[in-house]
Amino acid sequence: MKHMSSLRSLLLNSSYEPMRVVSWQKALVLWFQGKVEVLEYHSAFARSVHRRFQLPSVLRLKSYVRPRTAGAVRFCRENVYIRDNYTCQYCGNRFPAKALTLDHVVPASQNGPKDWKNIVSACRDCNQRKANRTPNKANMPLLTEPGAPGWLPTLQLEISEDHVPPDWAPYLRLSTG
Incomplete structure (x- = not known):
């Protein structure tokens, strides 16, 4: 099993479109806040003093979130x-x-x-x-001139097709070789 710190969760919009990958801690917070339903779980658990919680692997937002439009990428x-x-x-x-x-x-x-x-x-x-x-x-020139991106290929960068957790595959549109 993977080390807990490397476990991530796939966050889907309510329409089942992949939105982003979040840490297992963020996944638990969203779940405890009642903002998501858990569709798949990791085999690992987080423990509190009195309870243990199976870590979410795939989450679906209960309310639809409109994707950001071009030019509206949040600076962070x-x-x-x-x-x-x-x-x-x-x-x-x-x-x-x-x-x-x-x-x-x-x-x-x-x-x-x-x-x-x-x-x-x-x-x-x-x-x-x-x-x-x-x-x-x-005397340290920049490789590229920085600027505001019109969009970010978040999922493409965070999810390598070679290393997709098996329980994420049905929710991702991956090219089949």
């Missing part, structure tokens, strides 16, 4: 990492989210805004090396 850490393909925009290496940081292209101390055009994914080493300088002053 996770979405910056997805936009940048979990790649440091300075050294070009790919990292897990836990090994990445957000870097201000124009440092905040120089009035650099916290928005899509000024924030990029950076590994810890590159972020520290760049320090409180612009990429030009640090």
